[in-house]
Structures are given as structure tokens and as C-alpha cells.
Amino acid sequence: MVKANDNSATKLDTELRRGVVVLAVLSQLRTAQYGYSLRQALAERGMPIEEGTLYPLMRRLEEQGLLASEWRIADGPPRRYYKLSPKGSRVYAELTENWHTLVKTMNKLLD
Amino acid sequence: MDAQVVIDSYINSVASRLPRRLRNDVGVELRTLLTEQLATAAAAAGRSPDEKLATDVVRKFGRPEEVAARYSPLGFQIIEPEHAPVFVKLSAACVAIQWALTLPAVFVSRMTFSQWWMSWGFGAFAWVGALVVWFGLVTWGRRRSLVDPESLAPRWWHFLLWLPLPADWRPVDREALKRIERRTELGAFPLGVAVTIFLIAPAWFLGLLTPAGTNTSWALYDEHFRRTLLPVLIVLMVVRLALCATAAMNAGLRARLEMIRYGLWVCFVGLLFWTVFGWHIFAIPAVDAGFKAWLLIYLLVNTIQIILWTYRALTQVRVPPTVA
Numbered sequence: 387m388v389k390a391n392d393n394s395a396t397k398l399d400t401e402l403r404r405g406v407v408v409l410a411v412l413s414q415l416r417t418a419q420y421g422y423s424l425r426q427a428l429a430e431r432g433m434p435i436e437e438g439t440l441y442p443l444m445r446r447l448e449e450q451g452l453l454a455s456e457w458r459i460a461d462g463p464p465r466r467y468y469k470l471s472p473k474g475s476r477v478y479a480e481l482t483e484n485w486h487t488l489v490k491t492m493n494k495l496l497d
Numbered sequence: 498m499d500a501q502v503v504i505d506s507y508i509n510s511v512a513s514r515l516p517r518r519l520r521n522d523v524g525v526e527l528r529t530l531l532t533e534q535l536a537t538a539a540a541a542a543g544r545s546p547d548e549k550l551a552t553d554v555v556r557k558f559g560r561p562e563e564v565a566a567r568y569s570p571l572g573f574q575i576i577e578p579e580h581a582p583v584f585v586k587l588s589a590a591c592v593a594i595q596w597a598l599t600l601p602a603v604f605v606s607r608m609t610f611s612q613w614w615m616s617w618g619f620g621a622f623a624w625v626g627a628l629v630v631w632f633g634l635v636t637w638g639r640r641r642s643l644v645d646p647e648s649l650a651p652r653w654w655h656f657l658l659w660l661p662l663p664a665d666w667r668p669v670d671r672e673a674l675k676r677i678e679r680r681t682e683l684g685a686f687p688l689g690v691a692v693t694i695f696l697i698a699p700a701w702f703l704g705l706l707t708p709a710g711t712n713t714s715w716a717l718y719d720e721h722f723r724r725t726l727l728p729v730l731i732v733l734m735v736v737r738l739a740l741c742a743t744a745a746m747n748a749g750l751r752a753r754l755e756m757i758r759y760g761l762w763v764c765f766v767g768l769l770f771w772t773v774f775g776w777h778i779f780a781i782p783a784v785d786a787g788f789k790a791w792l793l794i795y796l797l798v799n800t801i802q803i804i805l806w807t808y809r810a811l812t813q814v815r816v817p818p819t820v821a
Contacts, residue, residue, distance in 0.1 A: 421530045438559035441530060442567035445523065463533075466526045 407435060409485060411443060412470060412478040415453060420465040444468050452477055503551035504531050507561065514565035523568055531555065576632045577639070584632050591624035594800075598770060605775030671809065683745055686738070693734045696727075715784050719777040726768075726776060733765050759806065766799045 410433045414424055421441045428435055435443075447453045452474035457464050470478055505528070512524040535554050539546040558564060576584050599617035602608050608616075695702050700716040707713065718727060740758050744751040772778065773792055779785040 421526070422533045436559075437530070437534065437557075438564055438567065441527065442564065445519075445568055463529045464525070465529055 406485075407433075407439075407443065408447070409478075409481050410435075411440070411447065412452065412474060412481065415468055415470050415474070416478075418467040418469040420458075420467050424468070447474070498548045500535060500546040500548055500551035501532070503548055503555065504528060504535065507531070507555040507558075510561035511564050511568075514562055516569055519569060531558065534558075575629060575636060577636050580632055580635070584628060588625045588628050590804075591628070592621040595621040595624065597767075598774065601771045601775045605771075607775065671813065674809075679745070682741060686741060686745075689734070689738050689741070693731065693738060696734075697731055715779075715781050717780045719780050719785070722772075722776050722778050726772060730765075730768060730772070733761065733768065737761050737765065759810075762799075763803060766796060766803060769796055 410428060411424070414427050414431075419427060421437070421444060424444070425435060425437060425440055428440075444453060444455075448455055448468065451471060453468045454471040454474075455466050455468045458467050459465075508524050508528045508531070511527060512520045515523055531554060535546050535551055538550050538554055542550060544550075559567075595617060599613065603610050603613045699718075700713045703713040703716050704711070737758070740754055740761070744754050744758065769792065773789050773796065777785055778788055778792075
């Protein structure tokens with residue numbers, strides 16, 4: 387029974403995190419990053435995301451027009467850098483506002 | 498094996514599952530990222546990249562088919578999840594009805610079980626296939642937005658494509674429906690009595706109603722049917738009529754008798770189906786076939802009524818008296 391509860395809590399926690407992954411990724415792409423550097427930036431700020439989840443997500447966000455990407459060759463192998471597109475910036479601003487409202491509401495509910 | 502060979506093999510495995518337009522671009526990007534990850538893992542382990550480290554890195558990344566699916570969903574749904582319960586119920590009902598209608602033939606030795614199974618029995622699963630095609634077309638139609646789900650016209654599209662009817666929902670007065678049913682039942686009561694009496698001996702009654710000397714022997718029952726099944730059917734009809742009259746006269750008993758009457762109705766219809774498919778009712782084959790054709794129409798109407806009645810009974814919320 388306890389194990390079942392633990393599983394439920396883990397699943398719910400994963401669901402909760404899944405909801406904010408997109409916003410977290412967008413937040414770090416105000417400056418251009420490539421997949422590996424973005425993963426490290428997120429992990430350093432307490433939001434580790436599996437590579438197998440993060441890299442495809444960046445592609446999907448690009449397909450939705452929220453990110454723009456380009457290949458860059460600097461000191462190393464060619465890397466694909468992603469950055470917020472103009473549409474992505476608008477969506478990011480909107481989501482950020484919604485997020486702040488949501489946090490205030492949730493704080494009121496949880497207090 | 499060289500570590501880079503492991504990475505490349507993995508990349509090819511993922512890329513082969515991707516749509517062509519993404520294949521190379523994603524492959525090259527993944528190769529760079531995984532190679533970099535491998536270098537980090539090797540640095541953390543304090544050794545050069547090797548096969549084991551590379552295998553660990555790609556395994557941690559995910560199975561190729563899962564990773565490919567994350568880039569671009571490869572599969573598609575033939576039946577929408579919200580339609581799945583209706584699909585399962587319809588499939589089960591179609592198979593069950595075909596079996597119920599045809600299996601009695603085995604019990605009256607008109608065909609062997611294997612003959613039945615190779616024809617009607619196994620053939621019933623064709624319904625499932627037909628429904629898959631129907632629901633598949635519905636899903637396809639909805640994905641392609643052939644019909645706007647919010648539109649109201651033409652209305653039959655909504656039923657054909659399982660589209661919701663949100664805007665024009667209207668309350669259904671179930672009590673009013675029951676009142677109509679009761680009135681119809683009372684109206685048909687005298688007819689039921691007349692038919693029951695007539696069916697006891699149709700040839701004899703026809704002799705009374707027609708001019709003397711008219712040949713009514715064509716209305717004689719098959720002897721085996723008359724001696725064995727007819728009395729059972731007549732008793733059932735009389736009991737049903739008696740219960741109908743009791744329920745009409747005593748409102749207090751109506752609710753308590755409802756389930757008994759429903760059970761008898763189902764038994765009666767089931768028995769009639771068996772009679773149609775497994776017995777000779779009239780002695781003359783042509784009369785028998787003609788009567789059975791009319792009986793089948795009656796049975797079809799009753800089967801639909803039973804299904805609707807059962808659906809209503811199963812889906813009705815029963816409010817406890819204390820709450821009401």
C-alpha cells in the first residue's frame with residue numbers, strides 16, 4: 387500500500403514537472419544554446435531533464451515556430467543552436483505572466 | 498568495438514525510424530550531442546571513451562523506437578480513445594446478437610456445431626472488422642476536419658461520424674417516455690388478449706369467423722409444435738397480460754413488477770427467436786414461412802425495444818429516496 391502511494395506520488399510529481407518543462411526550456415533559450423549546453427544550464431538551476439526528452443522537445447518547439455535554429459561551427463564539432471523566435475518570445479512572455487498568476491493562486495490555496 | 502561505432506549504430510537505428518525530412522538533420526545533431534555526452538562520461542570516469550561507456554550513454558538516452566517517437570509520433574490511432582468504449586460495446590453486441598440468433602439451430606439439430614462455427618459463429622467477427630473500418634473512417638474524417646464538430650447540419654453526419662452534439666442538447670423527460678409506453682401498452686392490451694386467444698387454435702377461430710365450408714386447414718399448427726411449445730408460449734403470453742393489467746391497475750405494484758415483466762419479456766422474445774429458427778409452427782411450409790416472416794418483424798421491433806429499455810435502465814441515475 388505504501389509502495390503504491392509512493393508510486394502515485396512519483397507519477398504526480400512527474401506530471402507536475404512535465405507541465406513546466408516547456409516554460410523552463412523557453413526561459414533558457416532567450417540566448418542561443420545547443421542541446422547539451424541547455425541541458426547543463428537547466429540542471430545547474432535545479433531542473434534536470436533527461437536528454438532523450440529534452441532534445442526531441444527542442445525539435446518539436448522549433449516545428450511549432452517557437453524556436454529558431456542554426457548550425458554553428460566554432461571550436462569543436464558543428465552544433466545546432468536554438469533560440470527563441472519572435473513568436474516564441476511572445477509565447478514565452480504570455481506563459482511567464484500566466485505562470486506568475488498561477489503561482490500566486492497556488493500559494494493562496496496551499497497556505 | 499570502437500565507441501564511435503556504437504554511437505553511429507545507435508544514430509542510424511533512430512534515424513531509420515524518423516520521417517525522411519528529419520532523418521539526416523536529427524541524425525547529425527544527435528551524433529554531436531551523444532559524442533559530447535560520451536566525452537563528458539569518459540572524463541568523469543577518468544578513462545578514454547570505450548564501447549561500454551558508449552553503450553551506457555545510448556542506453557540511458559532511450560530505446561531507438563522511443564526516441565524516434567519523441568521526435569515525431571510515428572503511430573496513429575484507428576479508433577479515438579473516447580470512442581473505444583462504444584466500439585467495444587457495439588462489437589460485443591453485434592457478435593452476441595448474431596450468435597444468439599443463429600446458435601439455436603445447433604440445439605435443434607438443423608446444423609452441427611462445426612458447421613455453425615464455420616459459418617455464422619466465426620462469421621460474426623466480420624462485424625468487428627466492419628466496425629473497425631467505420632470507426633477508422635470516423636477518426637480519419639475528424640482528423641481531416643471534413644465536418645465541423647460544432648456544426649448542427651446535416652444532423653445525420655453527427656451520428657455517422659460520432660460527432661458530439663453539444664449545442665443542441667435537450668433534456669429528455671424519461672417519466673414522459675414511460676407514460677407514453679404505459680398508454681401504448683394499455684391501448685394494445687385488448688389486441689394482446691385477442692391475439693393470445695386466437696393463437697390457441699387459429700384454424701378453429703377462422704372456421705368460426707368465415708362462412709361455413711371455408712377451408713381453414715391451412716392454419717393448422719405443426720403437431721409437434723402444438724403439443725410441446727405452444728402451451729408454454731400461450732402461458733407466457735397470459736402471464737404477461739395479467740402482469741400488464743395488474744401494473745396498470747395498481748400503481749404501487751408497478752415498480753415492483755417492472756423487473757419481473759422485463760425478465761418475462763426477454764424470455765418470451767428469446768423463446769420466439771428459438772421457435773422461428775428451430776421449429777415448424779404451421780403444418781404447411783408456405784404458411785409457416787409467411788408467418789415467420791411477420792414474426793421476425795415483431796421480434797426485431799421487440800429486440801430494439803429491449804435494447805433501449807436495458808440501456809435506459811443501466812444509464813439512469815437512481816436517486817435514493819432520502820436524497821430526493
